[in-house]
Amino acid sequence: MSTIASSNPPSTIPAYLTTTSIGKKVLMAVSGVIAFGFVCGHMLGNLQVFIGQDQMNHYAETLQNLGPMLWVIRLFLAAAFITHIWLGILLKLQNNAARPVGYKNETTQKASLASRTMIWTGLIILTFVAYHLLHYTARLTNPEYASLLDGQGRFDVYSMVIHGFSDWIISAVYIVGVGLLAYHLSHGVASMFQSLGLNSPAWQVRLNRIAWFFTILLFVGYASIPTAVLTGCLTLPGGGY
Amino acid sequence: MNLTLHVWRQKNAHDKGRMEVYQARDISEHMSFLEMLDVVNEQLVEQGIDPIHFDHDCREGICGTCSLVINGAPHGHQKATTTCQLHMRHFSDGDHIYIEPFRAKAFPVIKDLVVDRSAFDRIMQAGGFVSVNTGGIPDANAIPIPKYFAEKAMDAAACIGCGACVAACKNASAMLFVGAKVSQFAHLPQGQVERERRVRAMVAQMDAEGFGNCTNQYECEAVCPKEISVEVIAKMNREYLRAATKKS
CATH class of the missing domain: 1.10.1060.10 (Alpha-helical ferredoxin)
Structure with a gap:
């Protein structure tokens, strides 16, 4: 027999969010919304590479010129990501502990593969993001294109991207990384509405469609850049890569 | 019909438990899943084996007492059906059926297929x-x-x-x-x-x-x-x- 568990509800809003099952899911959803918003905005920023070198470098310079504001945004995003990752791992451990003895013969009725692999796609995405930050933000992995300047003396992000994706192994890593990110969101985008209580039987169908729309949109948007470089559609200002 | 049952047997909450195999013979397709288990239990008692323990009460699908995970699905694979209302006509002669208790830390096994x-x-x-x-x-x-x-x-x-x-x-x-x-x-x-x-x-x-x-x-x-x-x-x-x- 189990020992009789008793409990008291928390008394403050932070305690609700951090100690209860529903509170943690709400934090998971809110941090997910922030991360999703960033992923969409980042894609729109990156797609300016197709407009040309001048536009891309101008956009990058604008972001850099935000100064302290850039760091406020970076810290806000980092807080959301860390919350999302930390809670994701914590909830997974709690969920595993909730069923210490599993089934010999387990079946799945309707849970999508994406929903059952969130922790794994999430952790691989985390590794990918760490590499991506070292590659294009800190620019430590490939010093040969870490400090290029364009004709106007701005940092040449455009050429850095072309150089970076001209290596098919790096491009492949990016395509797989964004593919997993998009797949993660095929469950996440619909799921965050349910966690926040914004769902109904009619909306559930629509939310799943919306989630898949974003999955495809984000994958095509992000993967188009390395693909365009590898196929020769995007080239250095002087041509080639 | 004749069936092969793979049933979770566990003496008590502290026993480790294991799957045991039993033969269910001459099962009528009109029986409910629980009636099939009743028949198997009579055969087990005749053989001097401890009958399979499982929860049941109203047997008309409204009390919520019956449980069982049948072939990996709670209450079996029939939609909107409790185990007591699941009929053997949904199975075929020669089928292997896996019967396990509901699994959760909050639902500890008391004996066999009975959970708290x-x-x-x-x-x-x-x-x-x-x-x-x-x-x-x-x-x-x-x-x-x-x-x-x-x-x-x-x-x-x-x-x-x-x-x-x-x-x-x-x-x-x-x-x-x-x-x-x-x-x-x-x-x-x-x-x-x-x-x-x-x-x-x-x-x-x-x-x-x-x-x-x-x-x-x-x-x-x-x-x-x-x-x-x-x-x-x-x-x-x-x-x-x-x-x-x-x-x-």
């Missing part, structure tokens, strides 16, 4: 009620309730508390059950007085019992014999957010 579901009772005791003073019976329809809300409350109240949602959930979460119990009151005028206290207390008890967290995979909805919709979980999440922002 009193965690659900404690969640109900925490807030699954409406407090009223005793006295004369109120007139029917004295409190007008719009049809929409009456139906939502009735849909949620169809929950029989069997625990199949927990058994099916990849995380052994009880949110469909608790969501149904919270929703059935939250939609009705009678439930308003204790509205915030109820959801706070029931969720706190659910967490304390060691159930997992909902990851919105909706396995619960798929196996629920009463077809409770996961909209009750969304409703509970709204109720909980509302309660969290109000003074207790």
Whole structure:
């Protein structure tokens, strides 16, 4: 027999969010919304590479010129990501502990593969993001294109991207990384509405469609850049890569 | 028909337990799954083997006592069906059937296929009620309730508390059950007085019992014999957010 568990509800809003099952899911959803918003905005920023070198470098310079504001945004995003990752791992451990003895013969009725692999796609995405930050933000992995300047003396992000994706192994890593990110969101985008209580039987169908729309949109948007470089559609200002 | 049963046998809560294989012979397709087990048990008793223990009561699909995970699905693979209402005609001669108990830390096995579901009772005791003073019976329809809300409350109240949602959930979460119990009151005028206290207390008890967290995979909805919709979980999440922002 189990020992009789008793409990008291928390008394403050932070305690609700951090100690209860529903509170943690709400934090998971809110941090997910922030991360999703960033992923969409980042894609729109990156797609300016197709407009040309001048536009891309101008956009990058604008972001850099935000100064302290850039760091406020970076810290806000980092807080959301860390919350999302930390809670994701914590909830997974709690969920595993909730069923210490599993089934010999387990079946799945309707849970999508994406929903059952969130922790794994999430952790691989985390590794990918760490590499991506070292590659294009800190620019430590490939010093040969870490400090290029364009004709106007701005940092040449455009050429850095072309150089970076001209290596098919790096491009492949990016395509797989964004593919997993998009797949993660095929469950996440619909799921965050349910966690926040914004769902109904009619909306559930629509939310799943919306989630898949974003999955495809984000994958095509992000993967188009390395693909365009590898196929020769995007080239250095002087041509080639 | 003749069947091969792979059944979880466990002497008591402390026994490690194992799968045992039994032959079920001359089973009529008109039998319910539990009647099939009754027949097997008679044969086991004749052979001097301890019969297979399983929970059952009304055997008409309304009490929520029967359980069993049959071939990997709580109450078997028939939609909207309890184990007692699952008939053998859905199986074929020669089938291998795997029978396991509901698995969750909060539902410990007592013996064989019988699990302790009193965690659900404690969640109900925490807030699954409406407090009223005793006295004369109120007139029917004295409190007008719009049809929409009456139906939502009735849909949620169809929950029989069997625990199949927990058994099916990849995380052994009880949110469909608790969501149904919270929703059935939250939609009705009678439930308003204790509205915030109820959801706070029931969720706190659910967490304390060691159930997992909902990851919105909706396995619960798929196996629920009463077809409770996961909209009750969304409703509970709204109720909980509302309660969290109000003074207790």
